[in-house]
Amino acid sequence: ETGVTQSPTHLIKTRGQQVTLRCSSQSGHNTVSWYQQALGQGPQFIFQYYREEENGRGNFPPRFSGLQFPNYSSELNVNALELDDSALYLCASSLVQTDTQYFGPGTRLTVL
Amino acid sequence: KNEVEQSPQNLTAQEGEFITINCSYSVGISALHWLQQHPGGGIVSLFMLSSGKKKHGRLIATINIQEKHSSLHITASHPRDSAVYICAVMNTDKLIFGTGTRLQVFP
Numbered sequence: 001e002t003g004v005t006q007s008p009t010h011l012i013k014t015r016g017q018q019v020t021l022r023c024s025s026q027s028g029h030n031t032v033s034w035y036q037q038a039l040g041q042g043p044q045f046i047f048q049y050y051r052e053e054e055n056g057r058g059n060f061p062p063r064f065s066g067l068q069f070p071n072y073s074s075e076l077n078v079n080a081l082e083l084d085d086s087a088l089y090l091c092a093s094s095l096v097q098t099d100t101q102y103f104g105p106g107t108r109l110t111v112l
Numbered sequence: 113k114n115e116v117e118q119s120p121q122n123l124t125a126q127e128g129e130f131i132t133i134n135c136s137y138s139v140g141i142s143a144l145h146w147l148q149q150h151p152g153g154g155i156v157s158l159f160m161l162s163s164g165k166k167k168h169g170r171l172i173a174t175i176n177i178q179e180k181h182s183s184l185h186i187t188a189s190h191p192r193d194s195a196v197y198i199c200a201v202m203n204t205d206k207l208i209f210g211t212g213t214r215l216q217v218f219p
Contacts, residue, residue: 033207037153042116042198042209056206088153100145101207103155 003027004093004104012110013081021076021107023091031055031096032074034066037088037106049074078109086111115139118199118210125217131186133213135199138180145207146173146184147198155198158184189217 003026013019025032031050035043045058049068063079072093078085088108092101116137125131135144146158159166159173161182166173170189175182186193196212 035207035209040211042200042211043155043207045206045208048206056204058206090153090155092155100157100160102157103147106153106155108153 004091004102006089006091006104006107008107009105010108010110012112014112015081015083017081017111018077018079019081019109021078021089021091021109023074023076023093023104025072025074025091025093026102029093029095029102030072031094031099032068032072033092033094033101034074034076035090035092036060036085037090038084039087043090046076081111083111085109113138114210115203115208116199116201116210118197118213120213121211122214123216125189125215127190127217127219129189129217131189131193131215131217133184133197133199133215135182135184135210136180137182137199137201137208139201139203139208141201141203143202144175144182145200145202146182147200149196149198149212151195158197186215189215191217191219193217 005024033048034046037043047057052068067075088106092103094101143162172185198212199210200207
């Protein structure tokens with residue numbers, strides 16, 4: 001157990017809907033990163049938050065947005081869902097940006 | 113071409129065998145991670161290394177910075193080692209992942 005939790009574990013949405021995924025970081029960790037893992041692929045970096053500010057972003061459109069709260073928990077929001085958004089979404093927390101990342105169990109999103 | 117390449121993609125072994133998984137990368141890195149992912153998705157960090165070699169139990173990870181290459185070795189493999197092993201490199205504060213090596217160890 002890494003101490004990083006995510007909710008929900010599974011989610012089914014339809015195309016065009018919006019979704020919010022949640023991540024609770026390991027205690028004391030001020031950095032959270034979000035990843036998208038399509039079936040059979042390695043995770044792809046979405047963005048990173050450090051002390052409530054976005055600190056880097058991968059090649060994802062603006063409909064992917066995030067928040068980090070003062071307690072360092074985090075949300076990933078995806079608007080206007082597309083079928084290709086179906087994936088496992090992972091969050092990982094770390095003490096600082098370049099430290100070992102501790103992964104949550106992931107949220108499996110299916111878009112129909 | 114992917115920035116992080118792993119080989120082999122799939123690997124089967126008999127219990128007790130020595131296993132090697134390779135990772136090559138083409139970008140500048142500050143560190144390299146080896147991760148283990150079990151069915152269902154949970155990822156566990158096995159090693160983070162920036163030079164030399166690290167050992168934890170039956171697992172050994174090595175990195176050659178000049179050659180941009182890393183290996184993960186499993187000694188005396190066991191069926192519970194069956195998982196996907198992912199190499200990821202830290203590049204400008206973000207992780208770039210390989211596609212993983214699926215390992216199955218049979219009794």
